[in-house]
Amino acid sequence: MTTVTEREQRTLRIAGIGILLYLTLFFGAKLIKGASSLRAAYDQQVRAAQTLRSEVQTYEVRALRLQRLMERLQLEPGKVATNSIIAQTSAALQQAAVAGGLQIGSIRESVARSSERELGTIQLDATGLPVSIMNFLARLEHLGFPVIVDAVQLSSEPRGPGMLKAHFSLIILDFEQWKPRKAPHA
Amino acid sequence: MSFLDPLKTPTLLTELRAGSLHLFNGNSGEDLVITTDAEGRPDAASQARVREALLRLAPRKPWQSRGTLWCALPARGVSFRTVKIPDSARDGLRLLLTLQIEAQFPVPPESLVWGWCEPSKSSASLTRADGLREIQVAALKKELVEDYAALFSSCGFNPVFTIAALLRSGPNVRAVNSSAVLEVGARGSEFLARQESMPSLVRILPWGGEQISAALVRDFDMTPTEAEHTCVRLIQADSFTTERRTALMASVVATVAPLVQSIQRLWSGPELLVVGDTPAALLAARVLEESLRPTVIMQRIELDRAPGQTFAVRGIWEATKDSSDEVPLRLELTPTASSFGSRRTLPEVSWKWVTSVAGLLAALLLFPYAEALVGRPLLARRLANLQKDYDRLGEIDRRLEFLQYIADNQPPYLDASFVIANAAPPGARIESLSLNRRGEISLSGFAQMPQQIVDFRTKLVESGFFSQVVVEEQSPVQPNQPRSLMRITAQWKGHAERQALMLGPTLPEKANTNSVASDKEAATNSSPTESEPSFSNPAAKN
Numbered sequence: 001m002t003t004v005t006e007r008e009q010r011t012l013r014i015a016g017i018g019i020l021l022y023l024t025l026f027f028g029a030k031l032i033k034g035a036s037s038l039r040a041a042y043d044q045q046v047r048a049a050q051t052l053r054s055e056v057q058t059y060e061v062r063a064l065r066l067q068r069l070m071e072r073l074q075l076e077p078g079k080v081a082t083n084s085i086i087a088q089t090s091a092a093l094q095q096a097a098v099a100g101g102l103q104i105g106s107i108r109e110s111v112a113r114s115s116e117r118e119l120g121t122i123q124l125d126a127t128g129l130p131v132s133i134m135n136f137l138a139r140l141e142h143l144g145f146p147v148i149v150d151a152v153q154l155s156s157e158p159r160g161p162g163m164l165k166a167h168f169s170l171i172i173l174d175f176e177q178w179k180p181r182k183a184p185h186a
Numbered sequence: 187m188s189f190l191d192p193l194k195t196p197t198l199l200t201e202l203r204a205g206s207l208h209l210f211n212g213n214s215g216e217d218l219v220i221t222t223d224a225e226g227r228p229d230a231a232s233q234a235r236v237r238e239a240l241l242r243l244a245p246r247k248p249w250q251s252r253g254t255l256w257c258a259l260p261a262r263g264v265s266f267r268t269v270k271i272p273d274s275a276r277d278g279l280r281l282l283l284t285l286q287i288e289a290q291f292p293v294p295p296e297s298l299v300w301g302w303c304e305p306s307k308s309s310a311s312l313t314r315a316d317g318l319r320e321i322q323v324a325a326l327k328k329e330l331v332e333d334y335a336a337l338f339s340s341c342g343f344n345p346v347f348t349i350a351a352l353l354r355s356g357p358n359v360r361a362v363n364s365s366a367v368l369e370v371g372a373r374g375s376e377f378l379a380r381q382e383s384m385p386s387l388v389r390i391l392p393w394g395g396e397q398i399s400a401a402l403v404r405d406f407d408m409t410p411t412e413a414e415h416t417c418v419r420l421i422q423a424d425s426f427t428t429e430r431r432t433a434l435m436a437s438v439v440a441t442v443a444p445l446v447q448s449i450q451r452l453w454s455g456p457e458l459l460v461v462g463d464t465p466a467a468l469l470a471a472r473v474l475e476e477s478l479r480p481t482v483i484m485q486r487i488e489l490d491r492a493p494g495q496t497f498a499v500r501g502i503w504e505a506t507k508d509s510s511d512e513v514p515l516r517l518e519l520t521p522t523a524s525s526f527g528s529r530r531t532l533p534e535v536s537w538k539w540v541t542s543v544a545g546l547l548a549a550l551l552l553f554p555y556a557e558a559l560v561g562r563p564l565l566a567r568r569l570a571n572l573q574k575d576y577d578r579l580g581e582i583d584r585r586l587e588f589l590q591y592i593a594d595n596q597p598p599y600l601d602a603s604f605v606i607a608n609a610a611p612p613g614a615r616i617e618s619l620s621l622n623r624r625g626e627i628s629l630s631g632f633a634q635m636p637q638q639i640v641d642f643r644t645k646l647v648e649s650g651f652f653s654q655v656v657v658e659e660q661s662p663v664q665p666n667q668p669r670s671l672m673r674i675t676a677q678w679k680g681h682a683e684r685q686a687l688m689l690g691p692t693l694p695e696k697a698n699t700n701s702v703a704s705d706k707e708a709a710t711n712s713s714p715t716e717s718e719p720s721f722s723n724p725a726a727k728n
Contacts, residue, residue, distance in 0.1 A: 035555040042558035045565050052572045059579045062586055069589040077585045137599050146588070148595050151622035169622075178588045 074142045077175045086111070086120045089145040089172050093124060096143060100136045102128035102166075112174075119174035121150070126166050127157055133166050146173040196244035196253035197506070198343065201350050201498040202334060203260055204374065207236060208496045210503065211243040215494015227333045240341045255343035256506065257334065258350035258498035259517070261376045261388045263326040267291070268386075269302075270318040283323060291325055299347060300325035301517040305384055322384045324349060324515055335519055347517040351378040351388050353501025354461045354486075365457040368449065368474075369497070370467035372396050375445065379453045385515075389452060393445040395466025401441040402434070417465040421472075442473040449478065459484045463491040594681065597623045601651065601689050602678060609645035611638035625678040627652075635668045636660065643674065650687050652676045 004012070070076055081088075086109055097104050105125030112118040126136070133154065140149055150169040157163035201208045207218045216239050220232045228236070244253055269286040271279070283302055287295045302323045331347055338345040355367045355378075366379045373394035379387040402413040419425035420434055449458070458481050460471035468487045475483035486497065505512040599621050606629065610616065616631035633639045639660050646655045659673040678684065 035558075038562070039554055039558040042562050042565070045562065045569060049565060049569050049572060052569070052576055056572060056575055056579065059582060062579075062582055066582055066586045066589065069586070069593060073589060073592060075589065075592070077588050134600060134603065141596055146592055148592060148623065149597055149599060151620070152599050153618070153620045155618040156616075173588070173592065175588055178584050178591075 072142075074144050075146060077146070080146060080175050082119065082174065082176055085145065086122070086172055089143070089147060089170075090122055092143050092145060093122065093140075093147075093170070096139050097124070097126050097136055100128070100139065101132040102126040102136055117174055117177040119172045122168075122170045122172065124168045124170065126168070127159075127163060128166070129162060130164055133164055136166075140168075140170070146175060147171070148173065195251050196246055196343075198240065198244045198253065198255045199258075199499045199502045199506075200255060201258040201496045203350075203371070203496075204262070208494045208499055209239055209243055210494035210499045212503065214243065215492060215499070216243065217493050226330075228337065233337055236337060237341055240338075240343070244343075246342050253343045255338045255345045256502045256513070257331075257338070257345055257347050258353055258496075258502060259326070259331060259347055261349065261351050261378070261390050263330050264349055264351075264388050265291070265325055266385055266388060267323045267325070268384075269321050269323050271321060273317050273319045283321065287323060287325060290323075293325075293327060297328050298325040299328050299331050299517045299519045301348075301515045303384065303515040305382060320384075322386070322515075324385070324517065326517075328519065331517075331519060345519070346513075347519060348502070348513050348515055349385075349388070349517070350496075350498035350501075351376050352385055352514045353505070354378075354497040355459050355501075364455045365459065366449075366453050366455055367459045367461060370395055370460060370462040370464070370470050372464065372466075377449065377452060379455065387452065389448075391445060391448050393442075393448065395462070395464045395470065398438055398441050398466045398469060401437050405437045406434070414465075417469060421465050421468050438469050439473050439477075442470050442477070445470065446474060446477040449474070455481065457482045457484060459486060461486045461497050463488050463496075465489065595623065597621065597625070598678065598684060601684070602627060604689060605646065605649045605651045609642055609649060611642050614638060614642065627676040627678065628674075629676075630671075630673040632663065633670050633672055636662075636670045639670060639672045642672075646674075646676060651678055651684065651689070653679045 090107065090109060094104055094107070103126060105127060106123075107125075108123040109120060110123075111120045126133070128136075137149070137152070140147060148171045150171050151167075152169075153167040155165050157165040196211070199210045199212075202220075205220055207220050209216050209218065218232070218235050218239055220236075221229050222232070223229050240255075244255075246253055267287075267290045269283065269290065271282045271286065283300075284295050287298065287300060291298065300323060302321050304319070304321050335345045335347075351367060351369065354369050355365070364381055366377065368391075369376045371394050373396055375391040375393050377387075377389045377391055378385060398417060399410060399413040402408050402416055403410055406413075406416075408416065416434065420431070420438070425431075426434065458474065458478065460467065460474060460483060462468065462471070468485070468489070471483060471485045471487065502513060505514070602621055603619075606616075606619070606627075611633055613634040614631060616629055618628075618630050620626075620628045633642065639657060643655050643657055646652055655674060655676045657672060657674050659671065661671050663669045663671055
């Protein structure tokens, strides 16, 4: 068996240390590079989370405003069914008019073009005292349906003293036409 | 074996004797012959042997710091002094001792290697009645050790010196208050006396075990080898005839007699420990036992001592094992440029602290990466939850915009009717009123006088509700009559401008309504609200 001299042992030792150093530097650099990229990705994720959180926090005010508007208008847009809203609105209008002491005349409904934000219009003729008409106008805002009064025409009613003849033109809005806003991070 | 073992510095235990150096590393040892030059310094050959032995017994790796070499010195040149210092002087003890040494020794402290020891805590003499503390100081001239200190230092060791005589007695003797230790060597003996557990006297006696062999050679015409064999056989019980043994022992007793006399002059305590590793030492111990009665003679004789493991070396080993430091006295050698050259002793590195600091630094560097590795899945989960919430926020926006659109586009028909009713002149008749979402108002009717139409228009303008009011037609109903026909168009202002107006009836103040009738009137007037305003019926006014 060949014996290794002390000089050769020293050479082998130095070579081993050199190889070990090279491997340490080579793989160490790769490891550090990978760890740095991992850390950078993590930092980016943290920043994205902080931005998102701050944006979500701003919506607390908006949610409060929405709650107040829903209470004021007594209207919850999510519960409005598009296919039957005109019928429901018409029924609610007639019920409110009769409850307010108005005599209902002719009612005309029409469906609007789908490209617009309006779902349709209702034209209503009624007769009654000025107080009843004003009360009816006030109640239209809290009817529970997305209704905007487009025009009102009042004229004297010759059939009785103090009576007015009123013509209401109402627009029913289509909630489906309000497209949801795209989130920037989605 | 701990993983820190490769980092530990080597430790070597040695005893320096006259003519020999004994080394032990905890596992193996060597006994080296030391030859000196005319000045008593170790010669070059001895120094080379010491270096080689140190490399063999305690090789130091390149990453290891300097090792510790404990060296037990012979008693030659060692002096003991008892010094008294105030018991309160704890902090400045070294300075006080230096002053005391300067006063009690003929050589200045700078030229001495010195150390001190105190009685054990259990000893009653730790503090005297006068408040002074007794401390035993040992010192010897620096030149006696500085050559060896430089030699050990050049081999990569920090030398720590102590006195061998203090370490030879085992634990049994050290507990006794007053005792003595006699180490019987080949050419000389070392005697150490203790008073109250403190070393009080150390002497080198000019008597060695070789004198017994020399006496046997002289008295019985033996060769030196035969004399040594005779010593070995004498310690065995039945190796000689009675007459022969009596004759031989008589020669031995006569040879040991000077040693007995020396001990009797120096000391008269109750116990004496005889230490040695030769048959002559054992014979001397037996003679001393007979001669020094009633003093109790204890023996610590090992004839087959392992290389390097002298009693002093084993004493250091016992005192320093398990990282403890119970060496009774350690001599401090202040390094100087002349004695050590340019090489300075380095403090030992505490690898435990180095490892802790390195671990903390590594943790500091790796923590951001570990946080990223561990926290990324958690963060991704939280981000997904936030994203889900954010997607729902779009629906909030949608509903808010829808309801806001409805609220903003509700025309102020009631406000407009209220303003017109308040502005209408008395006796006027409004035949028709038309309002639409864009704010266009058209009304037609009659007024009793033309001036009333002008006033009506003025009031409408001054109400601030309308941006423009146009009287499109004003004409008498019949010629030569004041009653006039009127047709007026108007346009209400924008939402922001209308918001600033105070519309609706004002409530009367309570301080002005102190009667029941006026209260009722006020209640009647104040019944309309903003949501349900009173509408003055133009037809009713007519």
